[in-house]
Amino acid sequence: MSATKPRTLYDKIFDAHLVETLPDGTALLYIDRHLVHEVTSPQAFEGLRMAKRPVRRLDGTMAVVDHNIATDASRYTGIEDPESRTQVETLEKNVKEFNVPYIPLTDARQGIVHVIGPEQGLSLPGMTIVCGDSHTSTHGAMGALAFGIGTSEVEHVLATQTLLQKRAKNMRVTVDGVLPVGCTAKDIVLAIIGKIGTAGGNGHVIEFAGSAIRALDMAGRFSVCNMSIEGGARAGMIAPDETTFEYARGRPFAPQGEAFDRAVEWWKTLPSDEGAVFDKEVFLDAAEIVPMVSWGTSPEDVLPITAAVPDPESGGDEARRAQLRRMVEYMGLTPGQKLTDLKVDVVFIGSCTNSRIEDMRAAAQIARGRHVAEGVRAMVVPGSGLVKQQAEREGLDAIFRDAGFEWREAGCSMCLGMNPDKLTPGQRCASTSNRNFEGRQGPGGRTHLCSPAMAAAAAVTGFLTDVREIV
Amino acid sequence: MDAFTTLTGIAAPLPMANVDTDKIIPARFLKTIARTGLGKSLFANLRYNEDGSENPDFVLNQQPYRRAEVLIAHENFGCGSSREHAPWALLDFGIRCVIAPDFADIFHNNSFKNGILPVRLPREVCDQLMEDAKLGANARITIDLERQVVVRPNGEEIPFEIDPLRRHLLLNGLDDIGQTMQQAPAIDSFEARQRAAQPWLYR
Ligand code: SF4
Numbered sequence: 001m002s003a004t005k006p007r008t009l010y011d012k013i014f015d016a017h018l019v020e021t022l023p024d025g026t027a028l029l030y031i032d033r034h035l036v037h038e039v040t041s042p043q044a045f046e047g048l049r050m051a052k053r054p055v056r057r058l059d060g061t062m063a064v065v066d067h068n069i070a071t072d073a074s075r076y077t078g079i080e081d082p083e084s085r086t087q088v089e090t091l092e093k094n095v096k097e098f099n100v101p102y103i104p105l106t107d108a109r110q111g112i113v114h115v116i117g118p119e120q121g122l123s124l125p126g127m128t129i130v131c132g133d134s135h136t137s138t139h140g141a142m143g144a145l146a147f148g149i150g151t152s153e154v155e156h157v158l159a160t161q162t163l164l165q166k167r168a169k170n171m172r173v174t175v176d177g178v179l180p181v182g183c184t185a186k187d188i189v190l191a192i193i194g195k196i197g198t199a200g201g202n203g204h205v206i207e208f209a210g211s212a213i214r215a216l217d218m219a220g221r222f223s224v225c226n227m228s229i230e231g232g233a234r235a236g237m238i239a240p241d242e243t244t245f246e247y248a249r250g251r252p253f254a255p256q257g258e259a260f261d262r263a264v265e266w267w268k269t270l271p272s273d274e275g276a277v278f279d280k281e282v283f284l285d286a287a288e289i290v291p292m293v294s295w296g297t298s299p300e301d302v303l304p305i306t307a308a309v310p311d312p313e314s315g316g317d318e319a320r321r322a323q324l325r326r327m328v329e330y331m332g333l334t335p336g337q338k339l340t341d342l343k344v345d346v347v348f349i350g351s352c353t354n355s356r357i358e359d360m361r362a363a364a365q366i367a368r369g370r371h372v373a374e375g376v377r378a379m380v381v382p383g384s385g386l387v388k389q390q391a392e393r394e395g396l397d398a399i400f401r402d403a404g405f406e407w408r409e410a411g412c413s414m415c416l417g418m419n420p421d422k423l424t425p426g427q428r429c430a431s432t433s434n435r436n437f438e439g440r441q442g443p444g445g446r447t448h449l450c451s452p453a454m455a456a457a458a459a460v461t462g463f464l465t466d467v468r469e470i471v
Numbered sequence: 472m473d474a475f476t477t478l479t480g481i482a483a484p485l486p487m488a489n490v491d492t493d494k495i496i497p498a499r500f501l502k503t504i505a506r507t508g509l510g511k512s513l514f515a516n517l518r519y520n521e522d523g524s525e526n527p528d529f530v531l532n533q534q535p536y537r538r539a540e541v542l543i544a545h546e547n548f549g550c551g552s553s554r555e556h557a558p559w560a561l562l563d564f565g566i567r568c569v570i571a572p573d574f575a576d577i578f579h580n581n582s583f584k585n586g587i588l589p590v591r592l593p594r595e596v597c598d599q600l601m602e603d604a605k606l607g608a609n610a611r612i613t614i615d616l617e618r619q620v621v622v623r624p625n626g627e628e629i630p631f632e633i634d635p636l637r638r639h640l641l642l643n644g645l646d647d648i649g650q651t652m653q654q655a656p657a658i659d660s661f662e663a664r665q666r667a668a669q670p671w672l673y674r
Binding site: 019020022024026028030032039040042043046047051053059060067068081083084086087090127132133134136148149150151152153155156159160161162164166198199202203229232234254255259263266298319320322323416417418425435437438439440443444 | 486487488489491493494497498499501502503504505506516521545546547550551552553554555558573575576577580581584585634635636647648650651652654655657658661662665669670671672673674
């Protein structure tokens, strides 16, 4: 490396994948890994077919179904909804026609694309990783540059294994200190978004750093990077370290043996150099973080669980006040009402934010020996078939079932209303997913984002609950 | 993709910030395998009541905005998902240009790829255009990409910035895969270098 200027993690991975710089400064960036799912790929394959173009790197591509599928036994007998079925069948037809490697529904490795990528070792440090889904930022926790793309870009990557990219700005969010009891990675990232806002990271790639981030296990790091996009950043990343390497070691698609050791040598050169310049810096003190919950319909509208519903008339300019009024109305709230007085109808534990084995364990710890409150429907949806198997080996499924939770098959499930798992209008849900937009979990549904432990706590009490009061 | 040169049309005012992709096109409408036909589901949760009837208060249900070709909104338009269904739905409805103080990155990108021009203008200017738009059918606004100006109904011209490569592609309706294909030799040699250094990336 001849570069003398200190560089960031992002700069290093970007530079290492630069195929060419076009005259106007746009970069042609090489893509190592392309993950494909059923929702954003049909029109891309159609484009290839029309232009008679093949997929350039079959060994750099992997397809899976996750968004449309049911998460109960009915998924094995065929998808009921004709449009969902068409989308899944279209993917199956396309992977066959183009020879793309594919993990089918019947395979134990099937799951949410952002869970199985790292789980299979498809997502590794130093890589450029894309997928037609904005939560591709998740894979950045491996120390990779990973971001979501639209269908036109899916087609572009399938055909050329590259993307036209403008270099993003560097932003660093440093979280130092020790996280208090009852707080998790999810609370960190909700606190970050509350602080920077949903546009805070626009135009930037965020590197999450600091002792509190270093201390997180991989599951926690995935949760943090997952929600980079809710903070406006297309990608979030965490420098690879021993935690990362240990996680990657032995995964099916990771290099093995001596090749792994050589890969680690390179991965160790990736962390941002001392003195690297960030265009924007944000600092948080981990010790000040408390269990968080969203109250409104934008991920930036989060509050500590101890807080009360804000008064719309107290905030900002008229446009903001109008937005707050709309949120309070949509969410069925009364200004001044304590968040812990909000009764939940549904609890959803799952999604690419929080469906890994560590998340299952955290929720099970609260569920153990307790029971889901009267009138509450609580579901636990593992992120992949392998997470499900692991949880069952540990007896977590029994804990959940005994406590009255539904134990489901892997998929996106109630994170978004496009499969059978949906909220009905007016239902209030404590959810471990990442988006609380109007109608996200089904038309008229009311989402409160929180950690798995907080969601499990809400399930057993029937109200949004400060998990610190029951642990 | 259709080229975008000059557009003169009716602008619909949507004075909302953080208009997210779930608002633009709710998830339940993403099950299409074509690019077309999504226009009727654009802003579905705002545009239709629960029983499927039209919500008369929503701007796109009012005349003349049913024929709007331009949308004017507030900050962070298009945040949320990377799904291209959002620009497809706008396009299918007939909207070719969105004007806002800023846009979410992926939406901004996806718009260009589908022949929709996202124009960034300061909040005060957007508010001014929003007032113009409220005047209805007589207040057509023009977006001239060649000259990089928005022309208000009173003739005042407001210049805007745009990335030169994107402007070029849009003006000519060019497909960027074709452009990139011309770089095939550079891609080949990148792969050869990478394969030598990190053989495990190749199977
Ligand atoms: S779990 Fe939710 S956010 Fe994640 S990929 Fe699936 S739908 Fe998207």
